[in-house]
Amino acid sequence: MAIVRFIVRRLLAMLVLLFVISFLVFSLLYLAPGSAIDVLLKNVPRNPETVAALTAKYHLDEPFITQYWIWLQGALRLDFGESIQTTLPVTGEILARLPVTVFLAIYAFAIEMAIGLGVGVLAALRQRSVADRGLVALTVVGLSTPAFVSGVFLLYVFSVALGWFPAFGAGEGFLDRLWHLTLPAFSLAIVGSAFVVKHVRAAVLAVLDQDYVTFARARGISRSKVLFQYVLRNAMIPILGVSAMVLAFLLIGAVFIEVTFSINGMGSLVVKAANSQDLPMIQGVAIFIALIVMGFNLLADLAYLAADPRVRNRTLA
Amino acid sequence: MSARTEVVSLIEAPRTRPNVLVVVTLTILGLIVLLAVFGRLVSPYDPMQQDLGLGLSTPSSEHWLGTDALGRDILSRILAGAASAVVGPFVIALGAMVLGNVLGLLAGYRGGRIDSIIMRWVDLTFSLPGTLVVIVVAGTFGGSYWLAVVLLIILVAPGDARIIRGATLEQAPRPYVEAAKSIGVSEPRILLTHIWPNVAPAAIANASINFAGSLVALAGLSFLGLGVAAGTPDWGLMVAEGRSLLFVNPVAVLAPAAMIVLTATMVSIAGDWVYERLSSRGMSR
Amino acid sequence: MTGLTVDGLRVVAGTSGRMIVDDVDLSLAPGESIAIVGESGSGKSMTAKALIGLLPRGIRAEGDANFAEVDLMALDENAWQRVRGSRIGLIMQNPFTMLNPVFRVHRTIEDSLRPEDRSRMTRAQRRQDVVWRLAEVGITDASVADRYPFQLSGGMRQRVAIAAALAREPELLIADEPSTALDVTTQRDILALIKKLQVARGMSLILITHDLRIAFSMCDRAYVMYAGVMVETATSSELEHEPLHPYTQGLLLSEPPADRRIAELVAIPGSVPPADQVATACPFSTRCAWAKAECLVGRPALSEVEPGRLSRCIRIDEIRGELREVRSAAEAEAVETSATEPATALVVVTDAHKEFRSGQRTVTALGSVSIRLGEGEGVGLVGESGSGKTTLGRAIAGLETLTGGTIEIDGIDASDWSKLSARDRKKLRGTVQMIFQDAYSSLNPTRSIGSALAEAISIRDPSARNMSQRVGELLHSVGLEPEYAQRKPAALSGGQHQRVAIARALAVHPKLLICDEPVAALDVSVQAQVLNLFSRIREEHGIGYLFITHDLSIVRQVVERVYVMHNGSVVEAGPVDDVLGTPSHPYTQKLIASVPSAEAGWLGEG
Numbered sequence A: 001m002a003i004v005r006f007i008v009r010r011l012l013a014m015l016v017l018l019f020v021i022s023f024l025v026f027s028l029l030y031l032a033p034g035s036a037i038d039v040l041l042k043n044v045p046r047n048p049e050t051v052a053a054l055t056a057k058y059h060l061d062e063p064f065i066t067q068y069w070i071w072l073q074g075a076l077r078l079d080f081g082e083s084i085q086t087t088l089p090v091t092g093e094i095l096a097r098l099p100v101t102v103f104l105a106i107y108a109f110a111i112e113m114a115i116g117l118g119v120g121v122l123a124a125l126r127q128r129s130v131a132d133r134g135l136v137a138l139t140v141v142g143l144s145t146p147a148f149v150s151g152v153f154l155l156y157v158f159s160v161a162l163g164w165f166p167a168f169g170a171g172e173g174f175l176d177r178l179w180h181l182t183l184p185a186f187s188l189a190i191v192g193s194a195f196v197v198k199h200v201r202a203a204v205l206a207v208l209d210q211d212y213v214t215f216a217r218a219r220g221i222s223r224s225k226v227l228f229q230y231v232l233r234n235a236m237i238p239i240l241g242v243s244a245m246v247l248a249f250l251l252i253g254a255v256f257i258e259v260t261f262s263i264n265g266m267g268s269l270v271v272k273a274a275n276s277q278d279l280p281m282i283q284g285v286a287i288f289i290a291l292i293v294m295g296f297n298l299l300a301d302l303a304y305l306a307a308d309p310r311v312r313n314r315t316l317a
Numbered sequence B: 001m002s003a004r005t006e007v008v009s010l011i012e013a014p015r016t017r018p019n020v021l022v023v024v025t026l027t028i029l030g031l032i033v034l035l036a037v038f039g040r041l042v043s044p045y046d047p048m049q050q051d052l053g054l055g056l057s058t059p060s061s062e063h064w065l066g067t068d069a070l071g072r073d074i075l076s077r078i079l080a081g082a083a084s085a086v087v088g089p090f091v092i093a094l095g096a097m098v099l100g101n102v103l104g105l106l107a108g109y110r111g112g113r114i115d116s117i118i119m120r121w122v123d124l125t126f127s128l129p130g131t132l133v134v135i136v137v138a139g140t141f142g143g144s145y146w147l148a149v150v151l152l153i154i155l156v157a158p159g160d161a162r163i164i165r166g167a168t169l170e171q172a173p174r175p176y177v178e179a180a181k182s183i184g185v186s187e188p189r190i191l192l193t194h195i196w197p198n199v200a201p202a203a204i205a206n207a208s209i210n211f212a213g214s215l216v217a218l219a220g221l222s223f224l225g226l227g228v229a230a231g232t233p234d235w236g237l238m239v240a241e242g243r244s245l246l247f248v249n250p251v252a253v254l255a256p257a258a259m260i261v262l263t264a265t266m267v268s269i270a271g272d273w274v275y276e277r278l279s280s281r282g283m284s285r
Numbered sequence C: 001m002t003g004l005t006v007d008g009l010r011v012v013a014g015t016s017g018r019m020i021v022d023d024v025d026l027s028l029a030p031g032e033s034i035a036i037v038g039e040s041g042s043g044k045s046m047t048a049k050a051l052i053g054l055l056p057r058g059i060r061a062e063g064d065a066n067f068a069e070v071d072l073m074a075l076d077e078n079a080w081q082r083v084r085g086s087r088i089g090l091i092m093q094n095p096f097t098m099l100n101p102v103f104r105v106h107r108t109i110e111d112s113l114r115p116e117d118r119s120r121m122t123r124a125q126r127r128q129d130v131v132w133r134l135a136e137v138g139i140t141d142a143s144v145a146d147r148y149p150f151q152l153s154g155g156m157r158q159r160v161a162i163a164a165a166l167a168r169e170p171e172l173l174i175a176d177e178p179s180t181a182l183d184v185t186t187q188r189d190i191l192a193l194i195k196k197l198q199v200a201r202g203m204s205l206i207l208i209t210h211d212l213r214i215a216f217s218m219c220d221r222a223y224v225m226y227a228g229v230m231v232e233t234a235t236s237s238e239l240e241h242e243p244l245h246p247y248t249q250g251l252l253l254s255e256p257p258a259d260r261r262i263a264e265l266v267a268i269p270g271s272v273p274p275a276d277q278v279a280t281a282c283p284f285s286t287r288c289a290w291a292k293a294e295c296l297v298g299r300p301a302l303s304e305v306e307p308g309r310l311s312r313c314i315r316i317d318e319i320r321g322e323l324r325e326v327r328s329a330a331e332a333e334a335v336e337t338s339a340t341e342p343a344t345a346l347v348v349v350t351d352a353h354k355e356f357r358s359g360q361r362t363v364t365a366l367g368s369v370s371i372r373l374g375e376g377e378g379v380g381l382v383g384e385s386g387s388g389k390t391t392l393g394r395a396i397a398g399l400e401t402l403t404g405g406t407i408e409i410d411g412i413d414a415s416d417w418s419k420l421s422a423r424d425r426k427k428l429r430g431t432v433q434m435i436f437q438d439a440y441s442s443l444n445p446t447r448s449i450g451s452a453l454a455e456a457i458s459i460r461d462p463s464a465r466n467m468s469q470r471v472g473e474l475l476h477s478v479g480l481e482p483e484y485a486q487r488k489p490a491a492l493s494g495g496q497h498q499r500v501a502i503a504r505a506l507a508v509h510p511k512l513l514i515c516d517e518p519v520a521a522l523d524v525s526v527q528a529q530v531l532n533l534f535s536r537i538r539e540e541h542g543i544g545y546l547f548i549t550h551d552l553s554i555v556r557q558v559v560e561r562v563y564v565m566h567n568g569s570v571v572e573a574g575p576v577d578d579v580l581g582t583p584s585h586p587y588t589q590k591l592i593a594s595v596p597s598a599e600a601g602w603l604g605e606g
Helices: A002-031 A036-041 A048-058 A064-076 A090-125 A130-143 A147-161 A174-208 A211-218 A223-260 A266-275 A279-307 A309-316 B020-042 B074-110 B112-126 B130-141 B145-171 B175-182 B187-223 B235-243 B251-279 C044-051 C077-083 C105-112 C115-120 C123-136 C142-146 C154-165 C184-201 C212-218 C236-241 C246-254 C316-332 C389-396 C422-429 C449-460 C467-477 C482-486 C494-506 C524-541 C552-558 C576-581 C586-594
Strands: C004-013 C019-028 C033-037 C059-067 C088-091 C172-176 C204-209 C221-226 C229-235 C303-306 C309-311 C345-358 C361-374 C378-382 C404-409 C432-435 C512-516 C544-549 C561-566 C569-575
Touching (some): A002 A064, A002 A309, A002 B130, A090 A174, A090 A279, A130 B251, A147 A174, A147 A223, A147 B235, A211 C088, A211 C154, A223 B187, A266 B130, A279 A309, B020 B074, B020 B251, B074 B112, B074 B251, B112 B145, B130 B187, B145 B187, B175 B187, B187 B235, B187 B251, B235 B251, C019 C033, C019 C229, C033 C044, C044 C059, C044 C204, C088 C154, C105 C142, C123 C142, C123 C154, C184 C204, C184 C212, C204 C212, C212 C246, C221 C236, C229 C246, C361 C378, C361 C389, C361 C544, C378 C552, C389 C432, C389 C544, C432 C494, C449 C467, C449 C482, C467 C482, C467 C494, C524 C544, C524 C552, C544 C552, C552 C576, C561 C576, C561 C586, C569 C576, C576 C586
Parallel strands (some): C033 C221, C172 C204, C378 C544, C378 C561, C512 C544
Antiparallel strands (some): C004 C019, C004 C059, C221 C229, C303 C309, C345 C404
């Protein structure tokens, strides 16, 4: 099957890329200012015993490549060692925080797509109207509004001034979490929505000009059928193409949003680690994020294949 | 199709009459650039001067926007903050444009090996969320403004290279390029005097997008404590410092936050305007 | 009252109110066929779009248009939906963009059925219906129903589009240049199919075309449009016999005959003006040889010259005799051409072979082609798209490298330009120049005409002085005023672009011009001007031509020898009069039969 071959080929390419990234990530330990011992010791008092213990634990007396090999074997088992800060296993810390971040990301993604598709299509269909111009203006501003800025604005209005939503925390249980994460999710979704609106509007406008839309109307095909099966069906293709970038935006935004709203997720974990140069933690998070991004890229490519027979023909032939 | 797919723009068709929006935008941008250079001269107080006795005060006739927790004047710090908001992004946009345009033109026109090497680098950076890479590296080396600037050039330039490569691929087979080739124009001249002027609108538009994006990214890194040094007047850092004081003096947070959005928006609009101007060049006499 | 009646149709651009089409009257009986003929900018397509309610956004139609008791101008979008497809069908020009790219053929056709018919049928019945409809348009291979548009040729896509357009059995079909984007041999098949279906179904037909010959062979009557207004209407045979408007006559004479060579083509000077610029005068007055002061006073009305014959020329009674004389003079002369194998060859191509890679497939563009071009000789390279004619021309110009075989130019081995010494390459660049089909894109849009020409001059003569004077001379040699040097390409018309491109090529004093479909993108009236320019330059400079074209009528007028190419090989070669007069290869015969002709029977038994 051509599709299986394609997936296998892509998975192999991902493996190679992951290998390169893992090497770069491992090298961080040696690129960091000071010796590896200095970096890993950090808060622990330096004496021959602690140095010896660390050297043994991280195989620091072995050659660089051997160390990498040992580290890679651990990494394959999702073992990135212990956090310098908390001395807890890195993977455990990450997995404990993953659900909140995933919840936040999916919530924000749903908002982005709802706003992005709705507003984008509306603006395109009403091109050059007052509504379109207003929406375009909002889009331009939205694109220039980073998550931490939209975060403090929404926090101020809905939490401080109006007191409708909690100002921090992620909540317990589904409904409480939904309530706690509503402000963060909307703050996170603002820039992404603007991005999706921009691309949807452009894609729909491009399709509206196509002969096949005019020809469909010329055959008396109903308006809703033309809109959904001719216009949107084709406009979706370029939008799937940028959906991987939407996820990248979400991940970056989540970091800022979690800090702004004091949410204990992956984002605040990586910022804390970065601020305290907690290298094992940084390495672990970096590999996790790379995995997530690559997995989503593959999904986006498959969706792209499913949506466009021409691409399917070109890629799978 | 043009090299730029983004159709969202406040600047519609090229107009002969001056556009109010453009005039306002360029005026505000001009003021911000002036502030970046002379900000400290016009600020009412020394932006670094602490007045612990004053503490955290709300807007008053002496301190129009109030003071922060250390008693520093918010307005003065905002005026001084224009420098880090403009200088770094300018360096990044310019650096990425030069690097990206040279590589993009070569990759698009020559093809072959040089193209595949450049495209591998592009693929790599495109599969990574840029700001997170900076966070990871900053976590390793300790955050600093100029480290972030250098990293962002490396991460942003592939975007330029990809766009210019695409635009070059589109231009290269056009008869005007082949005609120039067949009358014997040299390759560097074809690239610089024939192809580049036709891809320039995309290059400049992308530079403005990069400027706005870097402004936001740098402010964000400062917000996370991974950018400018503590105490520096910087809009991103001011948002972080004031966040916990949102209940007491919201202006201390909202004013620098608004400055970030305003500046980034104005840069995007100005970029659109330049794009429209440049790409309509060939359309008129 | 049945049929279509249009009275005083106006099409204007929304906000500015700029006139695009004005004062159009049409009448069409059931089962009748009419043609609307005009060049680009005539408003013919806008008229068609107005009649099916599909004008682009911001453009609106006014006036009266009634079709079988329905007032078309009063319809809202919902009412239009019941008319479009069911009462009035439309086929558009470009089969490559007309079908939804993500739907298979059967879905496109099923979607076009009346919703009530569609829901009544079972899946198997729908399938059967699709197969039947495909067979009706000449597609007997039922598996086509399961293909995507990108898997079909242009001709096949156009057939599918026709089947879809007719799926609700409309009483009137509007065909907007339905064959223009197709290859010449396919073109005739598609036109014959449309004619056959029109007759078989008893439909009315409005054919929009730029080609009078096609209009005459397809339609009972023809309306000629120019700059947004009708200038003349008559039955096809009357119009062909004697046009009663200087523009119609000019259009007829601009179209070169394929069966003989005439001394000089009669060209209409200038180019089509925008409709709103000539709204208050005779629209053709800016280009008409018979225009007088009285032609500039208001726009003349369409008036009856003979029963059933309307013309907008107010001087037609005075000038009718002169028009006749001009026509008979233009058509009488047939000149002999003398063609002999060149004694000294400038270009010798031996066993040229070229393959292209597309993905994993290898496409052979040139099989094994050998041709010779003499110094100062005019040679034609004729074939359809995919014949390899353009690849061969580009290889000689050094824009493509052969996979095998040799090219020798002026004694230099030019098989691979990248291996040439700098000196040889420079010499060859000055020997061979290329003229492209799309003249506008052959000029850098960001540079002025003057700087483009100056660059070419300074390459041949790096120390050139008096640059502006030399640019002026070059422009003059191609019939342009020196002021054009200041302009950007966008400020010029199609014909002017090609003149500038020719001037640029002349700047390096070449011995051979390779012209790749140099007039195919131009309006007919402008085509003749450019062809005459080519002839003049050849006489003045003694330059040889390799004329690459699909158009046999053009070849007949400009070259002495011709090579006919098909699927990457030369199938026939020889003096142009012999090859076109007594073709021996079946493909050449097929090509000749495809040249549109006004004569009845051109479309065959169809």
